[in-house]
Amino acid sequence: MRAKQSVLLVGALLAMIGCARLVVDTDYDAAFDFTKLKTFDWSAPQPDDAIDELVEKRVRNAVASELRAKGFVPSSEAPDFLIAMHVTTKTSTTGSVGVGLSVGIPFGRGVVSVGGGKSEPRVKKEGTLVLDFLDAKSRSLIWEGTAVAALDGSSSPEEQQARLTHVVAEVLAEFPPK
Numbered sequence: 810m811r812a813k814q815s816v817l818l819v820g821a822l823l824a825m826i827g828c829a830r831l832v833v834d835t836d837y838d839a840a841f842d843f844t845k846l847k848t849f850d851w852s853a854p855q856p857d858d859a860i861d862e863l864v865e866k867r868v869r870n871a872v873a874s875e876l877r878a879k880g881f882v883p884s885s886e887a888p889d890f891l892i893a894m895h896v897t898t899k900t901s902t903t904g905s906v907g908v909g910l911s912v913g914i915p916f917g918r919g920v921v922s923v924g925g926g927k928s929e930p931r932v933k934k935e936g937t938l939v940l941d942f943l944d945a946k947s948r949s950l951i952w953e954g955t956a957v958a959a960l961d962g963s964s965s966p967e968e969q970q971a972r973l974t975h976v977v978a979e980v981l982a983e984f985p986p987k
């Protein structure tokens with residue numbers, strides 16, 4: 810019985826740690842009438858936006874899927890709002906992890922110890938996704954969603970898609986604002 814409780818506790822702890830790694834923030838124009846929005850399209854990327862092509866595809870697919878589930882329809886002809894995407898990554902070094910080894914050899918009345926250690930910096934890679942929704946007519950910003958999460962470079966393409974789908978769902982949970 811205790812083993813089951815321990816497994817459940819560790820599972821719950823890991824789930825909380827996984828959730829804590831995602832920070833989502835949204836903001837919007839309170840004067841804008843979001844009920845008139847029915848169709849969307851993507852705005853042209855800015856020249857200085859250097860987004861990895863595969864990441865861009867994954868984000869676009871996840872956003873389109875979420876918006877369709879909410880009743881919005883993609884339309885390149887006459888969209889009600891446009892979506893601009895910005896993706897950035899940042900690598901930071903925080904603290905260090907120490908690994909050491911020591912060997913003690915009894916010698917006469919004492920012990921001779923020989924040891925060594927190595928310290929490695931902790932490298933943390935973080936990604937930021939910003940989705941800007943613009944009124945198609947005025948090109949003014951009407952809604953913005955931002956997500957910041959730790960990145961795992963060892964994920965498979967399927968795991969990356971699943972993670973991005975989750976992140977986009979969390980960001981768009983607040984769209985349209987009530």
